[in-house]
Amino acid sequence: MDFPLIDLMDEHACYAKLLRLLHPRGLVCPRCGSRKLGVHRRHRDPILDFQCAPCGAVFNAWTKTVLAKSQWRPREMLLFLRGIAQGVPTARLARELRRDRKHLLEWRHRLQSFACHAMGPKRLSQDTQVEADEMYQNAGEKRYSASRSSRSATTARQQKTRPWQLGK
Numbered sequence: 001m002d003f004p005l006i007d008l009m010d011e012h013a014c015y016a017k018l019l020r021l022l023h024p025r026g027l028v029c030p031r032c033g034s035r036k037l038g039v040h041r042r043h044r045d046p047i048l049d050f051q052c053a054p055c056g057a058v059f060n061a062w063t064k065t066v067l068a069k070s071q072w073r074p075r076e077m078l079l080f081l082r083g084i085a086q087g088v089p090t091a092r093l094a095r096e097l098r099r100d101r102k103h104l105l106e107w108r109h110r111l112q113s114f115a116c117h118a119m120g121p122k123r124l125s126q127d128t129q130v131e132a133d134e135m136y137q138n139a140g141e142k143r144y145s146a147s148r149s150s151r152s153a154t155t156a157r158q159q160k161t162r163p164w165q166l167g168k
Contacts, residue, residue, distance in 0.1 A: 014074035015046040015061075022065050030064040031057040046074065066114045084108055 019027065028035055029052035040051035040058050051058050062068050067077065076097055083093040090108055094101035 009075040011075055012046045014078045018074050019061050031055050
């Protein structure tokens with residue numbers, strides 16, 4: 001049974017948490033690096049569009065981050081990131097977030113490749129033991145379609161006739 005937590009979460013608190021995750025040193029202008037920012041628009045509350053005072057650039061908290069061009073609400077994104085971190089299958093996340101599974105799988109691969117790239121060359125080199133649940137967490141998600149048998153359908157249906165022995 002899936003329990004959609006998305007309806008129970010506070011949008012503003014999720015936005016604040018994502019801001020701390022994406023910008024641990026505070027939000028700065030992606031063009032000039034200035035901290036002199038003003039609110040430009042509030043049309044997607046709580047996601048604000050900021051304008052830099054020195055250079056005039058308009059941006060939001062997702063600009064030039066891994067979440068750039070995302071149209072997700074903060075609570076959806078936070079639940080999705082939590083699900084990835086816990087190894088929840090994409091199909092279940094899609095049901096809980098009421099999103100398309102294929103779209104979520106593309107985002108999952110994007111975020112995981114970003115995380116692997118950010119970790120550098122010694123990603124899992126110190127990890128000599130793997131738990132069984134870590135190995136099977138994404139086992140149901142295939143990246144490639146299953147290969148088909150080279151036999152034709154008529155050949156596969158033809159079987160050798162064998163004598164039946166009843167009553168022994």
